[in-house]
Amino acid sequence: MIVMENVVVEYSKFKLNCSLQVSKGMITGLVGENGAGKTTAFKALLGLTPLDSGTVTIDDISVDQLSSKDKEKIGTVLSDSFFNPVFTIKDINRLLKNFYQDYDETYFLTKCEQFNLPLKQKIKEFSTGMKAKLKTLTALSHQAQILILDEPTSGLDVSARYEILDMLQEYLDQYPDSCVLISSHISTDLERICDDIYYLKQGKVLLHEDTDVLLDMYGILKADETMTDKIDQDFLLYRKRTTYGYDYLTNQMPFYKENYPNLIIEKPSIDQILLMVMGGEEI
Numbered sequence: 644m645i646v647m648e649n650v651v652v653e654y655s656k657f658k659l660n661c662s663l664q665v666s667k668g669m670i671t672g673l674v675g676e677n678g679a680g681k682t683t684a685f686k687a688l689l690g691l692t693p694l695d696s697g698t699v700t701i702d703d704i705s706v707d708q709l710s711s712k713d714k715e716k717i718g719t720v721l722s723d724s725f726f727n728p729v730f731t732i733k734d735i736n737r738l739l740k741n742f743y744q745d746y747d748e749t750y751f752l753t754k755c756e757q758f759n760l761p762l763k764q765k766i767k768e769f770s771t772g773m774k775a776k777l778k779t780l781t782a783l784s785h786q787a788q789i790l791i792l793d794e795p796t797s798g799l800d801v802s803a804r805y806e807i808l809d810m811l812q813e814y815l816d817q818y819p820d821s822c823v824l825i826s827s828h829i830s831t832d833l834e835r836i837c838d839d840i841y842y843l844k845q846g847k848v849l850l851h852e853d854t855d856v857l858l859d860m861y862g863i864l865k866a867d868e869t870m871t872d873k874i875d876q877d878f879l880l881y882r883k884r885t886t887y888g889y890d891y892l893t894n895q896m897p898f899y900k901e902n903y904p905n906l907i908i909e910k911p912s913i914d915q916i917l918l919m920v921m922g923g924e925e926i
């Protein structure tokens with residue numbers, strides 16, 4: 644289990660101030676615009692950047708107290724780090740075998756074959772998709788209990804993205820006690836595999852919700868000026884001015900459907916929900 648509590652990381656022009664939790668058996672998504680602080684949060688989680696305040700624990704151990712053995716239980720994909728580009732998969736296989744006690748060479752090589760990744764070609768000659776698959780594969784090849792994956796599907800076409808997401812789902816089926824934190828710009832990716840989603844904006848968590856709740860309970864009410872005065876405001880989260888009045892975001896769509904049968908209520912996609920939170924006025 645990953646717990647990040649009131650973590651503050653302050654740079655000259657940016658401040659991350661966030662809490663989040665990833666439980667066993669769960670895939671948690673972190674979404675946010677460019678510069679929202681996702682990578683900073685991942686670095687804080689992994690102890691790669693000093694905290695100004697707050698705590699990060701992984702399976703109840705503070706991240707700065709993790710032993711080498713504890714660290715072996717963490718699999719990572721970070722956007723700006725990878726193996727030396729002149730290495731081949733054969734080289735990487737040898738390195739992983741020496742580094743991780745629980746390295747599963749059969750899994751690694753079988754998946755490389757499945758993804759048509761050549762064993763003897765230098766990584767610098769790989770396509771973006773090939774590199775992305777290899778990156779995720781290395782994170783999954785040592786029976787890690789904790790997976791921290793920063794944009795593993797970034798820059799990939801839809802089939803390559805789904806191959807990576809399916810591989811993650813399969814991993815969790817095989818190791819049901821593990822937990823996964825994954826960031827992405829693509830909300831359909833998160834919708835496909837995440838149990839819950841955090842939305843980060845300017846270093847702060849603006850929304851945290853179970854994916855099922857987002858998809859089943861959230862709604863957008865389309866109200867004109869007269870209707871605006873009549874609607875119960877108790878379950879409205881954000882509003883946005885429109886040409887006819889206001890769009891309201893609610894997390895209690897059934898309540899409004901039942902009590903306001905004449906009101907137009909749309910079931911939003913996750914992108915539409917995030918756009919309301921991103922650009923709307925909090926109520």
Ligand SMILES: Nc1ncnc2c1ncn2[C@@H]1O[C@H](COP(=O)(O)OP(=O)(O)OP(=O)(O)O)[C@@H](O)[C@H]1O
Pocket residue numbers: 654655656657675676677678679680681682683684
């Ligand atoms: N080492 C650093 N020193 C100073 N500022 C930094 C440093 N690292 C990141 N930042 C700033 O922190 C902010 C958040 O960056 P971060 O990379 O965490 O965002 P992100 O959500 O991962 O963005 P993207 O989706 O574009 O990768 C940015 O404004 C960035 O310029």
